Amino acid sequence: MNSPYFDETYCLDRYHGKLQRALHQLKYQKRLACAHGLSAAWNQLMNEQIRDVQASYLLPVPLSQEKLCLRGFNQSWELARRIQCAPHIHQSPFILKRHHHTLHQANESRLNRHKSIQGMFYVNPKYQYQLENQTVIVFDDVMTTGATLNEIARILKDNGVSRVINWVLLRTLRQA
Structure with a gap:
């Protein structure tokens, strides 16, 4: 496999750990209070590792408009907007966009996930010029x-970003 496009990844915990239940309650039972607790855990436990990260933007992984309407909120944004980061880091749910994708990826193989996700995301043209030569943090709830x-x-990076750092709440174990 080729080297990833992102430059580094920080992760709070493994997916099958103690935080999984709270994340499921947030995502599938719409318990937004869980976003406060999960973000508080991130802020407390990750502060040392990410304190000196130099970046200009913190962007959540976007949902498509259809999925956003169906769920009522973007769990990655609900978490990301509560992350304590340096005041110069702009947190925004409007820069990254996602086309609607009808298939769920949860049970897909690694290869199928990589194929099906291609072309799914784009940068809102309104913000494109602001990203040039910047470091961007992308926040996601789960990295599989x-x-x-x-x-x-x-x-x-195709839109001029110089570095991409991932901040991930939970990480699944590597699949074979």
Whole structure:
């Protein structure tokens, strides 16, 4: 496999750990209070590792408009907007966009995830010029194969971003 487009990744915990239940309650039972607790855990436990990260933007992995309407909120944004980061880092849910994708990826193989995610994301043209030569942090709730974050990093770099750093709440174990 080729080197990823993103430059580094910070992760709070493994997916099958103690935080999984709270994340599921946030995503599937719409318990937004869980976003406060999960973000507080991130802020407390990751502060040392990310304190000196130099970046200009913190962007959540976007949902498509259809999925956003169906769920009512973007769990990655609900977490990301509560992350304590340096005041010069702009947090925005409007810069990255996602086309609607009808298939769920949860049970897909690594190869199928990489194929199906290609071309899914784009930068809102209104903000494109602001990203040139910047370092961008992309926040996601779960990293499984890395396909989504890799595709987002590719799109960001194609739009002039110099570095992409992933901040991930939970990481699944590597699949065979």
